[in-house]
Amino acid sequence: MGPDLPTRPKDRITVERDLTLEITGRTAADIAADVRALIERGALRPGDPLPPVRSLADALGVNRNTAVAAYRQLAQAGVVIARGRGGTSVADHAAVAQEGFATDSVLRDVATGNPDPDRIPNPAIALASVAGRPVLYGEPVIDPGLERWAGDWMRGDLAPADVRLTVTSGAADAVERLLAQSLVRDDAVALEDPCFLTSIHTVRVGGYRPVPVPVDDEGMTVAGLRAALEQGVRALVCTPRAQNPTGASLTARRAAELRGVLQEHPYVLVIEDDHFSMLSRRPFHSLIGPEHRRWALVRSVSKFLGPDMCLAVTASDPDTAERLAMRLSPGTTWVSHLLQRLVLALVTDEEVARGIEAAGAHYAERNRAFAARLTALGVPAEHGDGLNLWVALPVPARDVSEQLMRRGWLARAGDAFVLADAPAARRLRLTVHDLADADAERLAADIAAAVRAAGGRLETPLATEAARGSGMIER
Template sequence: MPGPGGGMETSGVDISGTEISGTEITGRTAGEIAASVRALADAGELVPGTPLPPVRRLAERLGVNRNTVMAAYQRLVQAGVAETRRRAGTVIADPAAAAVEQEGFAAGSPLRDVGSGNPDPALLPDPFGVRPARGEAVLYGERTTDPGLARWAHRWLESDQPREMRLTVTAGAVDAVERLLAQALTHGDSVALEDPCFLASINTVRLAGYRPVAVPVDADGMTADGLHAALQRGVRAVVCTPRAHNPTGVSLSAARAKELRAVLSGHPHVLVIEDDHFSMLSNARYRSIIDPGHARWALVRSVSKFLGPDLRLALVASDPHTADRLATRIGPGRTWTSHLLQRLTASLLTDPSALALVDRARAHYADRNTRFAELLDARGIDIRPGDGLSLWIPVGANNAGTVSERLLRRGWLARTSDRFALDRPAAAGHLRLTVHHLGDEHAALLADDLVEAVAG
């Protein structure tokens, strides 16, 4: 209604349309409206499944444009606070349900899991097969990085990023990305993510209260136009996978990396994080989007895919300012990554038999993915094998969920593309399949079942 100055008053709007004390949505900007809904959800006054008011009704009651309410709802959906249910409108999401989608095996499933994204245990070096270098006990206040690992890591990282850098050791790549974002962003800040996107990155951004901004991925990687649009929207950080993008398997082409560096050249203080998770296993060249003059940057390389996820260790090269701030995010809690794990990692990275197994793994993953792509090609499904542990399978005009359900009846458990989507419709037609652990007979059976599932 009109206020004293002739404008519209900001009034509270009850989610059911009738006034109930303490359950009112307020605000005049998209940020204020989203924050009001988030506060009510945090306080337990809006429980999971509660429908939010229709956009038109809420806009009229708050005296704002409908686009403002739509933008607020979009922020809530991107942050995982709400979800869209088509005709049912926008409802408060269940945080527990939103957080359960993780990489790895589906626990307790009797089905043949081809959606796990896991490396082959037989191709991971035995950590008990090497003897870590002996060293003195590490006490509080001492150095946080093992000297032997640091020497190896600097040689490896500086060969790809020949500039002034600092080394930080974190508890895996997800831990690194989470802490890197935390030292640069505050609640409500925007971060550019690839779309489709790695599951852990989606969870990290949404659970921290940042706003993900989707940047499309095509056959050459993150698109330059998409990154430009994200920067125009004010993102303060960019997370990019330079090779073996999860889930699509694409790697940056030289031309695309050059385009992305040009786009970023006008934004030197936007934090750019490269998650080079496949590193030593990749058959693609590392091509960086970080220009030599970029001020805020980090290159993250985990050992999970080639030495084992349970080592929980990643190497982070970054500019000195970012490294100092990253250390402040690590110090109060975890403090440092165990030197026992660091010494074990250094021993594995310099052990000839372990490195030979890494070479075998690289060849195995590429070979099995290529063979399965050939099986599908012979059956009329054309795919590009790409790089990484999985394949990104197009299912035509079908809803990926429908194809997945048909595979379930045939005993296969797959991952659908909507799990990895930020802005794309849930019906986007792809499956992510991990097939490197299948023998020739089972691979052919899966290919036959997949063709039948696509055909309906």
């Protein structure tokens, strides 16, 4: 290897010339090793382009297929990202934003994505009833009592006749394992755009290639899904209701249209993450048709029993269930049967059930009320389903969030949820269901003031109503 390359910003021509001097390998493995050495030394940084395959092959005097194989090895290792005609560049492993409180902030946090802790059932009474016979190695992964209850909870919403159940340590754990048992690095995965932060993180860490599918007020779009399938996606992750961040839910019509598109692709793994389940104010409509061969419906309990209750039930086809169970064998990564019994005790308790229903109504009403406050102040807003509001702005969201920080609020700009170039850069995602009325009124007024300070124009109530009637306001 030659001397260190400069670390100043480089244009494509400079990078290509310098790299062909630094890369000296003659085999695919040696070429890949040279590139990795450049990255480890800091001579190549995230986003830097690599030479086109033809240019590299010509400079090294090797067959073009050798250079292709080297780049393929790097892509499969997650070191580089190949974008077809867009070229190959060094992968950026920057951390994905996560849900939860900003613990080091003195600002009032309205970006948490958390449920209301006062509406999470107290497990203390149920805890005493779940202790019993110890569970030993080799026993079933899923507790028999929970399996009977979950069968009723899941099977009625699924078209396929052969449904198998298992449990995982939450929905994110289920999705990660489902993808890992079906895909290899650089496989394409269709994700909603804008997308749940955890799904973005899971796909990036797994080394898969995210393919964005736009979401509108009826959920994942038909044209977007069709385009993703044409790009060869091997799996898709969909939120059938209370989509995070938009709050959109699949309508019966949209779900039927999407099932029609998927009929021609029965072996694409369809993962439905019905995270809001018992709290949802919307009916459940599935993408999974009766003849689809590879599928999974995941429902966690974290939104209504609390994030610390790390348990999700997964219903899937037999082959997918078998592969998932192999990754959850007792003695390795099974889900505690004490936790399973505790969940069963809570979800079958009538008082807890009433509390869950009341919590769902509370979230919907508080979001509706806040959307009405914003609309009255000239920031047209619609409320969907779920814990959050997805608020459209007439100016970039980052400008508004900066203004809100000066007023004591910590809000989340929509671009954290974006996969492709999308209008989410002019969106705020807000978690407001735990605000008292006085605080909600102050936040709404501060958002309107922040929009004005950022150079935006507020809508009058009359103009807002006319725009909604004409379809100009995006829901």
